[in-house]
Amino acid sequence: MTSDDPFVVIDTHERLDFLLDDSGWISMGDHPGLSCRKGTINSRTFFVAAFGGGGDVTVSAAGLNSLRHLIECAMDEVRPIVIIYDKHLVRDGEDEMSSFLELLALLGHCRGKVASIALVLGNCIGLGAVAASLADIVYCGPSALLSLSDIKVMMPFANPDNRANHADKTDTTKQSDRVDMIFPSEASAILAIRRLANFIPSAETVRWPNLDEISRPELSLARLVGKDREAPIDIARLITEVADDRDWLQFGSDHASGVVTGIMRLDGIIIGVIGNNSKINSGAIDLRGICSLRKHVGLCTRFDIPLISFIDSPGVFSEPGTDTSEILSEIAGLTLDFSDTRLSVVALVVRRAYGATMAAMSPLETFQNILAWPGGRIGLIGETAHSTRMPARMVQPENTRAALITALRAQNGAKN
């Protein structure tokens, strides 16, 4: 799908070539402004589609129908979907409007049945933006713009380094809480989806052989919490040391830097990860953090992905001027999200879980699934009130990986 738009340097076919393995694919529809394929990413089957072609190309109802067919096939085969959104126009006709609304309904319907990933590379406006936002995971390239009309939901990419963003408090970049990651280049964004492919649920990727030692001792974790127990700790390092192959995928945290969310494999199984970043507000959760947690818990719930919660928070933080009722409402919502599902959750209290933290980070009825490092405490109203040694299993930091695997196995055994 070549375009005359000088800004578009590769077309939709080439993007899909870049995304898929070289080992061959099947076309599921090739239309102006939209290509659909079934192919493999890292040898695992995916259904993929790419919008594009620039402002001169319009997508027809037939194209949208091909995309609907692709989604239905993915649901039948329980394979993940990747849709790449770039500058495109849908023909302004009754058929197209009808097809697009049906497409949106189908995208909503497939949530929880197959994993869907949206990659936004250019202007994505109106219903296209809504379609992209329905995906389980939304990645963006440097020129991405999600917008309902002229109201920008997300500004263009500004800085790939989250650490640096934390330091640069004056940075005005905003990121929608729908967006999971932003990448500095189109190539890095597509390659990141190939990496993500190893972590998202699919008929083929539920479990794979784990070559990493289960009881691999991590002596460095014994020193993660230093003598100064109030000093910030690097929760990402803790997750890295625990994960299979010391490899996990962290979602962007620009919009909710106080929490960490991501996916790892543990014991060969895909595991969702949430945690507190004590480098920001000492790990206290704010409104954005709660929204980010809800989104991630929702993803895990939809696909029955077990969750590990690394709790290290003094409570909930409300910025001056913030409507606290909104925070309360979101925490209540998160508590209900947990209780409405049979999501397997194991919580590890690293140092503290005070106030409403426990409700936000772990199902309240799963006290038996709480592990704690030595000195880890739960308090209803913080350290000064009835903070107590919790009814948790104490685990030495260096044995965290083995303890989490044991707890997950026990929980899965109980569930099954």
Add this chain to the structure above:
Amino acid sequence: MTSPPFRKLLVVNRGEIACRIMRTAKQMNIGTVAVYSDADVDALHVSIADEAYRLGPPAAIESYLNIGRILEICRSTEVDSVHPGYGFLSEQREFADALFKIGVAFIGPNSAAIGAMGDKIESKRIASDAGVTVVPGYVGAINGPEDAKEIAGSIGYPVMIKATAGGGGKGMRIARSAADIVECVERARSEAAASFGDDRLFIEKFITNSRHIEIQILGDKHGNIIHLGERECSIQRRNQKVLEEAPSLLLDSATRQRMGEEAISLARAVGYDSAGTVEFVVAQDKSFYFLEMNTRLQVEHPVTEMVTGLDIVEEMILSAAGNPLRHQQSDICINGWAVESRICAEQPEKGFLPSGGSIEIFQPPMLTASLSTVRVDSGVRTGDTITSFYDPLFAKLITHAATREQAIDLQCEALDTFAVTGVATNIPFLSSLMRNKHWREGNISTALISEDYGDHFKPEQPDEAELLNFASVGVAVFLLTQLHWTSSDTATHLLSVIIDDVQIDCEVRLEGHAIIVEIAGKQINVTSKWKPGEPIWKGQVGGIDLAMQVSADANEITLVRSGFTTRLIILTPRQADLIERMQQRNQPIDVGLLAPMLGTIIAWKVAVGDSFISGDVLCIMEAMKMEMALHAECDGVVTKVNVTENQTVEQSMILMKYSKR
């Protein structure tokens, strides 16, 4: 078991040297006490000591140089001995005197000897009187540039202008002609005043193409003094030692004996009674001249320990306790060859800027049979933090073998398997140095690094064979980390490896336990037990044993070996064809200049709207007691400055933003 010479030893130092001293103390059944600043509360030396006490805030003047607080700790802990290590208070006469007054033994020489050797003019005079050959020059402080010109003229150019209280390369300037004198005097004087609070200068002849060789001596309180041979410390960068070895390839036995005798003569002249080092500048014709005497344990003492079999710290402790030396000069034999590399947190490719942060992995070389003579003296562990408050040296790698060549080969092997991540280190530079032709041949001088490498370390490109080895290992790592290849996989993969702008296509398949890589018309078999997440890849490539550091981030694999740091992008051939065009899609974006570590911005050299080109100085930062210039890595225009002058900045903070041009 004999009773220990002391009951309890306080080590007034930190890092690797504190750990090393405590190791010997524990072997001697002496209780150990550590002190720490707030920056070191979780440091290794604190955890291995029997007791540990806080000194104060991180700044050295408030902690490791805080004599009052240290004396308090001596009293409260009832220690009977103090070892100062090197640096900090190790050569402060006042400290030794203060300890004497409260009845605590100072593990070092008597304070009179420290005082006599602490002043460079005075030590030169004493040395001359003791019959030690000194560098031709003027024994006295100069009055000003005109005075300096007159003295320099009589000595003959080039001359070295030095601070009398100097050390560590500070307050030193070389004047090659009378035209240089005014600026050299002014700069040396101002640096000396700032660094030592003493702006007195003296002049001596500068020996060109010289070597730095020092004699280790040992003395006791009974008048016995011996020497333990020499250490060659000529491999230096800006007067800071980088590699050391023992013995020196230059010296013959007669010269060695003469240097040893002169060192003992000087030590005897000042009543020396501990371990110390007499430093000489040595011309390539083996003529040697006294430089200075260091009245303390040296960083590089392990190479002497390896070739003599002595524990110098143990000897110091015994001497301080009043024991006579256990060895006579005739007992001292030099066995084999030892080489030491200083492992520092710095960025050789960025002008050796210091680095800092949390050490994600610290994995010293494994002591397998072939590496049985590898010793690592370290002050850190995985998870520890390297701060900007102290010296960037955090470990020393020492190898000992029968020959110099073998000791150097061991260094190569050990450096390739020394994994440190999270903090940039000079390991690739050291690895390159170990393969440097001049170093290997022993054709060295103190100018080797500046002449062969300049101010920035630019790694050489690997040759084709090495490149194919890297590509083959990279592909094997990629298959395991990204495709999770297992022995049951039968598929053949076509992959493209991009190294810089070079694309190499290859075909990969599994045969038994070997990964077969068809690349550039060759078939390379790769076998390894490496597993994803491990920092060191070891295995066979084309039948040859190789080891290298590896980090994998999706399609980008970084391999470090033999001083080469090679970043490979591994793609399918189709992806490789498309990636260049895809990069054109990227809009110009603002990028940030990040603080390399915790420090203070001293001055800005650019403002918003200014254009700059690659290499321009953007700002001056102070960290780790050094001022450093932060250079532009590309051409650009400043769009925003985020910090003001004299503002403290954290590591990775965005100092300014700019648009690339």
